[in-house]
Amino acid sequence: MIKTRRKQNKYLDPxxxxxxxxxxxxxxxxxxxxxTGLHPSPFHGFSVEYSDHRDYQPGxxxxxxxxxxxxxxxxxxxxxxxQETNVNVYILLDSSKxxxxxxxxxxxxxxxxxxxxxxxxxxxxKQNDSVGLAxxxxxIMQWIPPRSRYTHLHxxxxxxxxxxxxxQTYLAQVLHTIAERSRxxxxxxxxxxxxxxxxxxxxxxxxxxxxxxxxxxxHTLDRQELELDYEGQIQFEDMESKSVIRAFPKSVRKTYxxxxxxxxxxxxxxxxxxxxxxxxxxxxxxxxKALLAYLNRRRRLG
Numbered sequence: 001m002i003k004t005r006r007k008q009n010k011y012l013d014p015x016x017x018x019x020x021x022x023x024x025x026x027x028x029x030x031x032x033x034x035x036t037g038l039h040p041s042p043f044h045g046f047s048v049e050y051s052d053h054r055d056y057q058p059g060x061x062x063x064x065x066x067x068x069x070x071x072x073x074x075x076x077x078x079x080x081x082x083q084e085t086n087v088n089v090y091i092l093l094d095s096s097k098x099x100x101x102x103x104x105x106x107x108x109x110x111x112x113x114x115x116x117x118x119x120x121x122x123x124x125x126k127q128n129d130s131v132g133l134a135x136x137x138x139x140i141m142q143w144i145p146p147r148s149r150y151t152h153l154h155x156x157x158x159x160x161x162x163x164x165x166x167x168q169t170y171l172a173q174v175l176h177t178i179a180e181r182s183r184x185x186x187x188x189x190x191x192x193x194x195x196x197x198x199x200x201x202x203x204x205x206x207x208x209x210x211x212x213x214x215x216x217x218x219h220t221l222d223r224q225e226l227e228l229d230y231e232g233q234i235q236f237e238d239m240e241s242k243s244v245i246r247a248f249p250k251s252v253r254k255t256y257x258x259x260x261x262x263x264x265x266x267x268x269x270x271x272x273x274x275x276x277x278x279x280x281x282x283x284x285x286x287x288x289k290a291l292l293a294y295l296n297r298r299r300r301l302g
Contacts, residue, residue, distance in 0.1 A: 175204025
């Protein structure tokens with residue numbers, strides 16, 4: 001476990017995370033290293049009201065063993081609860097080709113988003129919430145239904161490790177499909193660069209809110225997508241459409257940044273009036289910034 005602030009920053013830096021190949025190690029470093037001592041259960045969303053016992057069976061979580069009963073009877077029993085969880089968490093990871101972009105000094109957006117997804121999966125399952133994962137582009141590519149067993153983490157992390165960006169973004173279609181599959185009210189976490197038509201984004205998110213989901217958006221962008229801080233003549237290629245343009249960034253930077261700001265403002269405003277939590281995450285910044293924003297939101301909602 002990470003003990004010092006210096007080590008926390010080292011392991012949470014996106015470039016350093018990019019050198020780690022084990023997704024479970026990344027998740028553990030991001031979560032345990034940063035949250036230790038901050039809050040005992042910042043994402044608490046489940047009921048733990050004790051109800052009854054049942055016999056222990058191989059594979060049951062050891063944390064639910066009733067040791068007092070074991071001491072009296074020398075038999076293993078597992079505590080049962082009236083409702084082990086009232087929260088399904090759906091993590092939606094944009095895996096379109098645009099997520100493959102990563103400027104010099106930064107990890108690819110898909111990697112950063114995967115580290116964030118892994119950390120969220122790790123946290124939620126540690127708390128007994130049910131976690132599912134969908135990777136998508138124009139359609140859903142992988143769909144892992146929510147489960148609360150901690151052994152489910154391995155399946156989620158393997159899916160993240162094997163995931164590679166492909167296809168074009170079509171958020172409206174994907175979000176409508178997710179809405180149809182997630183009838184039970186829960187938390188929907190969208191991690192995406194949102195490089196799609198704003199009306200498509202609004203339409204899909206509105207469907208999820210209509211079903212009374214708690215919707216959270218991590219808008220994941222590279223530093224250069226925000227700043228266009230290149231010098232000289234540059235050839236730009238759209239990673240999804242393959243269209244190419246050549247330009248001197250300095251001559252268009254002011255207009256570009258204004259257009260980006262207008263886009264971000266529109267998305268954030270639309271999220272706000274729909275009571276959707278919106279966080280802009282920059283892949284050149286430490287992962288703990290995104291996690292802390294989420295933590296603060298959950299603690300305020302309490």
